Amino acid sequence: MTSQKQKIGNWLKNSITAKMITVGFLILILLIPLSFVGDLIRERGYRQSEVIEEINTKWGKEVVIYGPILKVPYQTYIEEKVFDEETKTFLKTLKAQKNNAYFFPGELNIDSKVKTQPLERGIYESVVYTAMLKMDGKFINPDFSRKEISKEDILWDKATLLFKTSNLKGIRNTIQVKLGEEAYDLKPKFDNSFMNTLESGFLKNLDEPQNQSLVFKSSLEVNGSHNLQFVPIGRETQVFMKSNWHSPSFNGNFLPDTEGKKISPDGFEAKWKVLETNRRFGQSFFDTLPDLSQFSFGTAFLVPVDDYQKTSRTSKYGLMIIGLTLLVFLLIQISSKIGIHPFQYLMIGLALVMFYTLLISISEHKNYLFAYLVSATAVVSLITLYSRSILKNLKFTLLIFGSMFSLYTFIFVIIQLEDYALLVGSIGLFIILGIIMFTSRKIDWTSTQQVD
Known part of the structure; x- marks a missing residue:
């Protein structure tokens, strides 16, 4: 019985499949706070509409x-x-x-x-x-x-x-x-x-x-x-x-x-x-x-498009940002002997969710561009510093920084291009998929790793 438990424990610790299942489960868990953020953005948008309607009623x-x-x-x-x-x-x-x-x-x-x-x-x-x-x-x-x-x-x-x-x-x-x-x-x-x-x-x-x-x-x-x-x-x-x-x-x-x-x-x-x-x-x-x-x-x-509309459109890409960022960490973990605990994945995911609360709160007092720049800089800096402490490798840290910087820049460009958002988004996602397929082609997905 003890031997069976050890085998299950070793499989959960070393199996690539187990790591992928764990990360996938964490992504599903992070959908809960992400949905709360979406509700918050809608609520603030409704409040704005109510106030504007009251102003217009008094004026004409x-x-x-x-x-x-x-x-x-x-x-x-x-x-x-x-x-x-x-x-x-x-x-x-x-x-x-x-x-x-x-x-x-x-x-x-x-x-x-x-x-x-x-x-x-x-x-x-x-x-x-x-x-x-x-x-x-x-x-x-x-x-x-x-x-x-x-x-x-x-x-x-x-x-x-x-x-x-x-x-x-x-x-x-x-x-x-x-x-x-x-x-x-x-x-x-x-x-x-x-x-x-x-x-x-x-x-x-x-x-x-x-x-x-x-x-x-x-x-x-x-x-x-x-x-x-x-x-x-x-x-x-x-x-x-x-x-x-x-x-x-x-x-x-x-x-x-x-x-x-x-x-x-x-x-x-x-x-x-x-x-x-x-x-x-x-x-x-x-x-x-x-x-x-x-x-x-x-x-x-x-x-034409107010800050609440832009923030709401930005939040719709939340799952993609969380999924791709955690995928980069997973690929780093699989391709190296560096161990990343599920709790650390969770902290990274929560930091990504915090981007949207920062964005909505700052944009209510400043414009969307300023809010996006401050929020993205804060989250990218936080996760980059955190990844430096857990990965202990400058090359992987720079990879995390580069991938997140590219993601947030890509999302910002899509939000600004109202007429061509679908076209640019589709091409961008196709390129991202190609990069992931290219970088993961040499990974032996059937093997297990002994993590120090």
């Missing part, structure tokens, strides 16, 4: 806006039967019913100047903006012909102007529209939908404008965040946007013209031109004005 959320819209009431008649007690018969009467027609501008020009700025709360930062919008254009021949409504039933004296916006809270001035020679203030009207309504009082001197053009001008200052978007309600809509934001993301249903788009470290300029034929709605609506925000276009003012 995303802005979607369209207008002005000419709203003209009109009357239609429905036939009703009323029972007459005297004649004991049903009499036919016509009952007037009020409806609304909505007409969009024939021309709409929007000039927007957008100034972005950072807002901070503690260690978190959000990007917000203030937009100065100038609009002008004209309404051309509001047409009731498709509804066959008589001139007497069009209530021009009850006509108003509308604006639709997703962000009443961010508006910084009284919206005024100058129509012809008259100016009208727009006031909020209760609306239970996503888009809020601003409406003017009754328009003056508006008498059968089918044969005339109604020229308008308006200006608006609004605070917002995330997005600034417009709906192209003009038969011909032209939008010009200029901002100091260096990395815009043009989104929505229409992209800016290539010729009018300029992006530099100091900001960007963009121009859009959208025609009625480019969209899926007409120039007028009767009875009900639908929500047209789904047809909007504009710009997103967002940080």
Whole structure:
């Protein structure tokens, strides 16, 4: 019985297979703290999102806006039967019913100047903006012909102007529209939908404008965040946007013209031109004005990849770094007579896990590049010094340093290359696999070693 135990003990101590099983088991164990680190990164990322959302809510959320819209009431008649007690018969009467027609501008020009700025709360930062919008254009021949409504039933004296916006809270001035020679203030009207309504009082001197053009001008200052978007309600809509934001993301249903788009470290300029034929709605609506925000276009003012996203992407390579680093130690142990205890493997693995906690904590106070440099330097230095004490061989110590330095440099390059990360990562892993196969080709995997 004792002899059998000694054989098992010697096998566990000297067998290459036993060493590989032990290292593989330790790698599985290290997945536990690595998963905790992943949870921590996600939790901090969620906290950042909550704080940014709170900042943006107080400043002003995303802005979607369209207008002005000419709203003209009109009357239609429905036939009703009323029972007459005297004649004991049903009499036919016509009952007037009020409806609304909505007409969009024939021309709409929007000039927007957008100034972005950072807002901070503690260690978190959000990007917000203030937009100065100038609009002008004209309404051309509001047409009731498709509804066959008589001139007497069009209530021009009850006509108003509308604006639709997703962000009443961010508006910084009284919206005024100058129509012809008259100016009208727009006031909020209760609306239970996503888009809020601003409406003017009754328009003056508006008498059968089918044969005339109604020229308008308006200006608006609004605070917002995330997005600034417009709906192209003009038969011909032209939008010009200029901002100091260096990395815009043009989104929505229409992209800016290539010729009018300029992006530099100091900001960007963009121009859009959208025609009625480019969209899926007409120039007028009767009875009900639908929500047209789904047809909007504009710009997103967002940080392309923040530090939490980069840290989260970096942590996904944790298993690869731990596995390859412990594999290098295992190959050194197998190819030499140096003994490495499982506890020492565990300490090396925990040091590799600590890299991610250092990275997330430092990046919250500095940028990702600085955090990565400090964290990688600390972990590589620690493991290199530790390997010097357990390997007692300068050549193997330099091998450990070189392999870890290459690994962390490789991961950093992948994180920076968003578009080519998969390609570079695949090529890099193929090269690493080739190096391991080449260096391990002379090892006698069937033998055992007598460790001093």
